[in-house]
Amino acid sequence: MPRASSDKNKNCIKTSKSAGYMMVYDTMKWRESQIPVAVFVLQFCRRHGKIMPLCTKEGGAAMRKLLIILLCLLFLTVTASAAGTVSQLESDTRIDTDGTCEVTVTMQLRIDSGESAPTFPVPEEAKDVTLNGRSVRAKSQGGYRQVALSEAVSGAGIHTVTIRYSLPDSITLDKKGNPFLNLQLLCGFAYPIDQMAFVITLPGEPEHNPVFFSTYYQETADSLFSLTVVGNEIRGVSNQQLKDRESLSMTLEVSEELFPQSVAKQWKMGTDDIIMIGVAVLAVAYWLLSMRSLPPRYSRRTTPPEGLTAGELGCCITAQGVDFTMMVVSWAQMGYLRIHMEENGRVLLHKRMDMGNERSDFEMRYFKTLFGKRDTVDATGLNYARLCRKAGKARPGIRDYYQRRSGNPYIFRGLCAVIGLLGGVSLGVSFANDTVWQVLLAILLGGICLVFSWVIQSGAGEIHLRRKWNLWMGLGASLVWILLGIWSREWNVAVFSVLGQWIAGLAAAYGGRRSEPGRQYLSQILGLRRFMMKVSATELQRILQTNPEYYYATAPYAMALGVGKSFARQFGKLQLPECTYLTTDTEELLTPKEWNLLLSEAVKAMEKRQKPAILEKIFGKK
Missing domain, CATH: 1.20.1270 (Substrate Binding Domain Of Dnak; Chain:A; Domain 2)
Incomplete structure (x- = not known):
């Protein structure tokens, strides 16, 4: 068993x-x-x-x-199947000064038995494609043009294939205007390549090193080739086998001297530039259709226009709000009140007489609001400051200065401010290469430049007035804007935007379809301002002989027009008589220069409480 x-x-x-x-x-x-x-x-x-x-x-x-x-x-386990390969691929690219390229690709192609000849992809913009000297039609597929190698290759074995084609323009400009050479060396050929060599011939010697981009070796693409630069030629030999379906491109920063023709024809406008120009055309069209006017005339005048106080000059010139403090000084000069400045800096307004219908309804209403039932008002108090801010929003007589069909200057200014916003967006995009940062900086700088645009436009309307806060702010904003443009290499856009905002501010301030009284007032006020700046001592002596109180009568208007110092300087060391509407605790005779300084100090004290308007809006009235 x-x-x-x-x-x-x-x-x-x-x-x-x-x-x-x-x-x-x-x-x-x-x-x-x-x-x-x-x-x-x-x-x-x-x-x-x-x-x-x-x-x-x-x-x-x-x-x-x-x-x-x-x-x-x-x-x-992966099955190993036999496939064709390219033992050697050589690419020769010759580039002309206009950016056109002539490309020749020669390769040793091995095809195994039972395989059909593949297609060789070339760039989509390739023209005049030939295969072994014969013209062929390349079909567009997958973003490339596919050259069928079956027209020159048949059967298994090793074949030599030569492909030639031309590229119309290989030079592009980045957002900053720098020219770059962009070449597609490989477009995703189906076979692996044992060794690749290329030669790129430029019109002149390159100043920078090329940068390579690969499908498989994204971070180490520059190490795929051993490069040699000899004169105007860039030569490269691959250090390892290139995989199948490999896409390989090269970018080289070049100088404008190498490709002057290409750079000239490559000037292209981006989307933001097109929108900016479109908005500018729309703004100009709006101004021409509803706000166009001839340049203001200068009518020589030695006395202020009748019926206007010093506080209403800005309203007549550039449609500004009322300068209530200068209106009060004009009332004092007319005899309605007296301004007394104490040694401690306090300014008191003493009413001398009531105001009747000899003045406008606006003046009577605000004069009554200023004093009420009182005879003395503290001009350095909060109540006076609030009244000044309220009056500053009013523009009395504006309908008499402009025709009814005159356009709205705020619409025109808004359109021009959009141009500034787009200019800021262009700066933001140029500051960064990452998309997220581009969006963030575009939003930030777009908003900042929008505010800058409005400040610049407001400053342009204060050139002929005493208050020049917005003017200085506008100059500062312009400087910052241009510096940002230089930093981002978009200085041309920055300069265009800044100049556009100043022109827009002047066009909005001095434009508009004015009525005949409005044109007369404007020419008279500008003529008076020019006279005050350039009057000679001889002419002043002649005027003072007939009117000894001439300086006191015109000084408020000179200050309102921003020429108070220069006007007082024209009088020299002339001793003025005692002033009846601006007094101090000490009585002494003053020169025009000294009296103008006294008036400036009084006006400054009266306006001291007007500045914290923003804080008052935030924290409320006290």
């Missing part, structure tokens, strides 16, 4: 070995590429077949392990 059992086991072992070998051989026949798997299975069978009978329980477990390992290896 034991002998029979032993023979039976031997037969089982032989049968199992035969079955195992047959299974392995069948598997190899089914998948010939799995040679490492077959070797492993044979070794497994030889090792375990001699040790353990497969007919036993232990042998069955070993067989199951064998099958599991075999299946895992079969499914996880």
